[in-house]
Amino acid sequence: MENALDLLALSPPGWGGNLLRGLWSTFQTTLHSMENALEPLALSPPGWGGNLLRGLWSTFQIAAGAYALGLTLGLFGAFGKIYGGPVLRGTLAVYTTVIRAVPELVLILLLYYLGTDLLNIALTSMGFERIDISGLWAGIYVIGFVQGAYSTEVLRGAFQAVPFGQIEAARAIGMSAFKAHWRIILPAMVPFAIPGLANLWLIATKETALLAVVGFSELALETKQAAGATKSYFLFYCAAGALYLLLSLVSTGVFSLVERHFRRGQPQQS
Template sequence: MMLQGYGPLIASGTWMTLQLALLALAAALLLGLLGASARLSASRLLQTLAAGYTTLIRSVPDLVTMLLLFYSLQIALNHLTDWAGLAQIDIDPFVAGVVTLGIIYGAYFTETFRGAFQAVPRGQLEAAVAYGMTPWQVFRRVLFPQMMRFALPGIGNNWQVMIKATALVSIIGLSDVVKATQDAGKGSLQLFFFSLVAAAIYLAITTVSTLLLAWLGRHYAAGVRKAEL
């Protein structure tokens, strides 16, 4: 058999990677929207906090940030349980992976959404308000669809990078596709072959993602006339 009996292990690791990536994407999108709103708000305090968050996170390598967040959260939790006289609570590696990746890529999505928000013509928003729309209706019917058209290229790039960054969670003990293929390679003494298997899995995920993002791009570009050459 080509995978020498390690197929279920690799399939489980692939499913773990997909779950991690999708949940981290949801967290990063939420943080990105909140961060962009803070960067564009009238509050100087919110602007400063959001700018500090994006600058700090984007300046430190992802691996270093993940280790700092994971161990600092665990240390803080240990101090809390010691103070309360409770038994030690270990942070689940999956939860830690989602939280850390969400925080890291939330900084990148913040700048993606900030640029996309600023690209929407202000006149259209003012016209929607003059027409009698509520702020939520303006966001849902006018701002969000157009913002997504401008943001999708950046969202796609960040998502592709995030998928690859999920490989970092193997260092905190999560059995993702990288750890599964490494274990298979060590057990079969065919590390190179199973590394190729891991690469093929990531390639398949990114290929499907590219097709989906292309469809979303066409969806949000509906009604937009392309410039004639």
């Protein structure tokens, strides 16, 4: 038995050393081939990783800008729906219904052409040159306009969730209508609005991918170009998916912190 194990001794005449060396070189070649497989993702050219990260950054910029524009539109829309006359309310009802019923892809195309045409008509009539809107601003305006319809509904729901007694109390101690909104109603709306608004942010980040179909440069289009150039479709779409997932997981984390902050002092929900 001992003789049999002697064959596995690490130094010659045993063969154990050879086995371990063999194992090590297998490990090295595996590692090397994995490195080769991931090479297209390298950050500097000829790798495309840098392009993907730049795409992620413009995705983030477009989403953030669109979200801010959507919130602004939503705030006006919500108060328009609550306090407006029949004409304003009717217009807003058409806006929120149509935007939420028609596919985003169709809306993005329509709004893009409509926006550039209207802007250029306005510019030429004032005697300026025609301009092309850059992808970033067009993306922000198009997605922001769509987001506005959804945030109108979220904010209107949040307004209606504020207990009426609080509004009455604010008026009763003599606050003007504006002050009552600024100091009481808006802060009281925030906790009710946050879950819906967090959801809207996630939708905005994912919706920017549709801009690739129109040809704006962001993560989805960069990925498509990289995948087409290298023919490693599977690798690049997985990588893009991972980046989007990272963005949404980090955002979810941030929003739960924000929600905890704004819910402080409120009774615990059961």
